[in-house]
Amino acid sequence: GAVVFGNDKLIKEGDIVKRTGAIVDVPVGVELLGRVVDALGNAIDGKGPLGSSIRRRVGLKAPGIIPRISVKEPMQTGIKAVDSLVPIGRGQRELIIGDRQTGKTAIAIDTIINQKRFNEGKDEKKKLYCIYVAIGQKRSTVAKLVKRLTDADAMKYTIVVSATASDAAPLQYLAPYSGCSMGEFFRDNGKHGLIIYDDLSKQAVAYRQMSLLLRRPPGREAYPGDVFYLHSRLLERAAKMHDNFGGGSLTALPVIETQAGDVSAYIPTNVISNTDEQIFLETELFYKGIRPAINVGLSVSRVGSAAQTKAMKQVAGTMKLELAQYREVAAFAQFGSDLDAATQQLLNRGVRLTELLKQRQYC
Template sequence: MKTFEEYLRENGEVGHIQSIIQSIVYISGLPKVKPKELVITETGIKGIVQGIEEELVEVLLLSPDKASIGERVARTNDNLKIPVSASFSGRIVNPLGEPIDGSGPIMGEKEERSVFQKALGIKDRVKISDQLDTGVSLVDVMIPLGKGQRELIMGDQKTGKTTFLLQIMTQQAKKNTLCIYVGIGKRSQDAKNVEEYLRKMGVFENCLIVFASSADPASLVFLAPYTGMTMAEYFRDTGRDVLIVLDDLTNHAKFYREISLLSKRMPARESYPGDIFHVHAALLERAGRIKKGDTSVSISALPVIETVQGDLTGYIPTNTMAMTDGHILFDASEYKKGRRPAVNVSLSVTRVGNQTQSQLEHKIRRALVERLNLYKKAQELAHFGFDLPLKTRTDLNVGERLEAVFDQESHTIVPKPAALILLGLVLHDYWASKSIDQVRVERTKLVEAFNKGLFKNIEASFSKVADLVSLDNLIKENEDLFGKVLYSNILTTSKIKEQVERGQK
């Protein structure tokens, strides 16, 4: 970047700082300055033009250095740009693209990209048809996501949202998707925890962290998601699918509110600025699936919203629900019951994920929805304490096993074929006579076996499986393999299954 003197000579305009209010300064002069233009002070502090009044220009300073009254300011005649390149992968940077992980400068040739880009239009977009494997069986089967989808992750604090997001990032990074985690106004320890998790899972080299801590100036925190999205666009344009996590937009809204109130803008609902909807909508519109030659590439966005006591009717949550393609709700009551992930499936929505599922997945999901609803009703009946009929007991039995299958530890990634097999085993009552603990143990063994590649033949045959009956046949055909993994004969289990069926009759 050029120096102040160079910009001064090049553009021939100068301003003087008249007043300073935290990160906001008011500058006289600069007669032809444009909105959102980058300006630079004598001491090298950069700022973005926020507003232009008759005699003064309002500028949001980016650097934590202090400006002084009377300091000269020059125009750059350009927008704020950040450096981007493939070398950013595996690094932690601040919203200005500067490395903050202590691993030295980012080497190699870099491209400069404007942070405030306009989203691509309709003609560049393609229908979302590929599923985004999350590695979390509950989501992959019940709330499927597509590549290019914007899915809101909502919930109270400490309900497991970040853990869930890290699981998705791990699964996608293993498939060579570039994963970007944007920490917005978080604690530095949170960024460290994210880095450690991704390194432990061996996928950090396919990830990038853009981080603005709560101690950074409000301007940098405001900029963080834009930087993340700009980097996502760069990697998308190189032909890679990208997953971007914005953690969290509630903080982003609060910092933007702070900036707007300091700028003496008229506050709207809950004192947020009137354009808060546009700010978030324009940001999220930059995600999506677009054409690239004969193929397509995508940026899938997972913005996070923190609610208070499960209140979904707040201003920011309702705004972001309106501008995304669905939401996954993390329920504090599910969390207290021990469910992990603590997702409330009945209140979660996916608007485009369904079109990415295969026929078999559709049928499994429909069967699961039915079984889970029956389970809920059976639970309500069980509270009364009287003797339950056989059908209700069966519904409880199946529901408990489904919950055991859906429960997933933070470091466990369940590939989708594994999830379908596990659910097939439950739906066909293979685990009907086993205890919940046994089910959990066998589930873990099966997932480990899948991750080691022992079930490659089954995965290869999935394309021929179109319904639950053929899934059952597939399981029976591979009973030896199941026996090797589980150290038990699955046919024995099927005999018990037949007994249960006879008992039901």
């Protein structure tokens, strides 16, 4: 079968179709910063053509074991709950997972805005270039997001790759790979990149649509058998490189939307197994006014204190344990009023910590 990139309205029966004989590639480079492009790297922001002459294939292989080193540099999001409890390192893959309207995109956008102070500094090694890939979102949502980044003066170090809901399924499938190639340019040139895929569940749906039309045999939930490979080959491209290979990094923040908090569905389990850790957002906490609505018990950090500064390590060392004890005690406290002094102290401390970790959006 053949897949059409873009509008199929002009193609009719009897037309002569020629193959290009080329593998899909996209423009990359610092010239793309501050621009909004589609999945094929064409400018869609009305600011004229892109100035980049460098092009890269979208489906490059992930780096092997030898060029990589373990993650040790912190990638600060500016969100207290994330930086203290589930710290992210440069070169990591951190999944943001939760139901719709729980603040997944807000965490991603906050992270981009927080990089402003690093990017305005003189130290090139601390700068973090951001790529935001919008998959299957409304055009108005993408426009709002670009305005938000422009108002915060964050567009100058950000590339937005957009494959909206009205775009063809092949473009929604391709957008994350295109964005990743743009991010790899920074990684391979000794710089640091951050890529946000918002969200990969929509990419999987687009891939399912394509596969069914191409008559591929469907598997669980009608997804094709290689849907796991679809995400693993994308997320494996995020890495912290050895100093002999430039010492750059590419950090990935994939977003996955769950249905009614079901983390055991097909796509969420696939992506959880591909990522290093996850930030789990809960609707219940969101409606209680605990925002960001991070469930500390289900959110996991495998890098932990290795991706934290010394000061943060000292402050956040026992915080996760205290919050876990608080949740356990709070569950029992609602059944009885007579509590011993130690339990009461745990409850008071837990309430204070919860309040301390609350944060407004874009602050």
